Amino acid sequence: MSRSVPDAPAGPILGIETSCDETAAAVVDDGADVRSSVVSSQVDLHARFGGVVPEVASRAHVALIDEVVAEALVEAGVDFKDLVAVAACHGPGLAGALLVGVSAAKAIALASGIPYVGVNHLEAHVWASWLDEPTLPLPAVVLLASGGHTLLALVEGDLRTRVLGETVDDAAGEAFDKVARFIGLGYPGGPAIDRAAKEGDASAVDFPRPMLEAGDGFSFSGLKTAVVNRVREDPDLPTADVAASFQEAVVDVLTTKLLRTANRLDVPTVALGGGVAANSRLRERVAADAEAAGRRVHLPSPELCTDNAAMIAALAHRRLAADGPTPLDDGVTPGLRLSG
Ligand code: KG4
Ligand code: ZN
Numbered sequence: 001m002s003r004s005v006p007d008a009p010a011g012p013i014l015g016i017e018t019s020c021d022e023t024a025a026a027v028v029d030d031g032a033d034v035r036s037s038v039v040s041s042q043v044d045l046h047a048r049f050g051g052v053v054p055e056v057a058s059r060a061h062v063a064l065i066d067e068v069v070a071e072a073l074v075e076a077g078v079d080f081k082d083l084v085a086v087a088a089c090h091g092p093g094l095a096g097a098l099l100v101g102v103s104a105a106k107a108i109a110l111a112s113g114i115p116y117v118g119v120n121h122l123e124a125h126v127w128a129s130w131l132d133e134p135t136l137p138l139p140a141v142v143l144l145a146s147g148g149h150t151l152l153a154l155v156e157g158d159l160r161t162r163v164l165g166e167t168v169d170d171a172a173g174e175a176f177d178k179v180a181r182f183i184g185l186g187y188p189g190g191p192a193i194d195r196a197a198k199e200g201d202a203s204a205v206d207f208p209r210p211m212l213e214a215g216d217g218f219s220f221s222g223l224k225t226a227v228v229n230r231v232r233e234d235p236d237l238p239t240a241d242v243a244a245s246f247q248e249a250v251v252d253v254l255t256t257k258l259l260r261t262a263n264r265l266d267v268p269t270v271a272l273g274g275g276v277a278a279n280s281r282l283r284e285r286v287a288a289d290a291e292a293a294g295r296r297v298h299l300p301s302p303e304l305c306t307d308n309a310a311m312i313a314a315l316a317h318r319r320l321a322a323d324g325p326t327p328l329d330d331g332v333t334p335g336l337r338l339s340g
Pocket of ligand 1: 173
């Protein structure tokens with residue numbers, strides 16, 4: 001069985017993540033040992049708008065980035081001179097937000113004379129499980145479910161990642177956020193629905209399971225509309241029951257397709273990544289179904305599922321070994337995709 005981690009310069013790498021509404025910095029040694037991971041969430045700034053406002057996010061990143069980087073270095077007990085490289089997420093994400101992290105990383109690289117590494121946010125989410133558990137067997141099928149993306153990826157040795165299928169409309173996290181807003185649970189919706197669902201009956205409403213039988217792709221926009229229509233028809237439905245039934249439909253689709261794909265390809269491992277992977281019901285179902293299917297499962301800690309910079313620094317270690325430094329004239333790519 002192949003291993004995923006080639007040799008790379010030993011020592012601490014500073015990672016920076018500013019693709020959306022978290023300003024994050026982390027120091028990770030050798031792609032495996034997290035010495036610090038600081039995440040400053042802007043949730044309160046965006047909550048009154050019901051979602052992330054790009055210009056507000058960029059300005060908040062500018063205000064926070066120095067402090068967050070300093071805190072990550074102090075917590076790790078290192079100085080700029082101890083770093084072997086500095087990495088930043090260069091896409092996908094909001095252009096202005098990405099520019100803040102990438103510009104900070106390049107400035108540090110220039111001033112400290114160390115390599116800069118631009119990291120793909122989606123690839124970092126997918127490989128987060130190997131930061132937790134570097135010897136997790138490959139190949140693996142990883143379900144990445146976040147606010148902007150929902151996809152199944154086959155990951156193999158030498159950092160090869162192949163997208164098997166992705167959502168044709170809304171991402172799973174986007175559906176959580178939109179449904180939560182509609183039923184009055186506020187923003188961010190995923191954690192709110194997760195909490196509310198614990199008090200509800202998941203079999204109260206039999207919501208559709210979109211694209212359950214169709215290939216490796218996903219679709220969540222119709223499910224969101226089904227929730228809206230059902231609640232309009234029956235305004236007295238308890239919110240907790242709607243939350244639990246909606247969550248059950250999403251979890252059913254995600255889990256069924258993840259395990260079916262893993263069984264078809266006969267891979268030893270399944271893993272999760274992205275903010276929705278923090279969902280307690282999804283974690284429970286994936287763990288149970290993977291065990292029943294005889295596949296090893298890895299569920300990264302919830303802090304490693306939602307946006308963070310440890311996953312950026314860890315992947316940078318592997319990317320640096322595989323590709324070398326990223327040129328300093330390389331910019332940001334808001335629409336960056338996952339491939340290779
Ligand atoms: O990966 P992430 O932090 O940022 C993106 O790359 O998008 O994912 C954020 C998404 C949001 O849509 C949020 O509602 C969702 O992940 N999320 C959850 C939970 N925690 C975060 N969804 C369901 N259950 C959760 N516990
Ligand atoms: Zn993310």
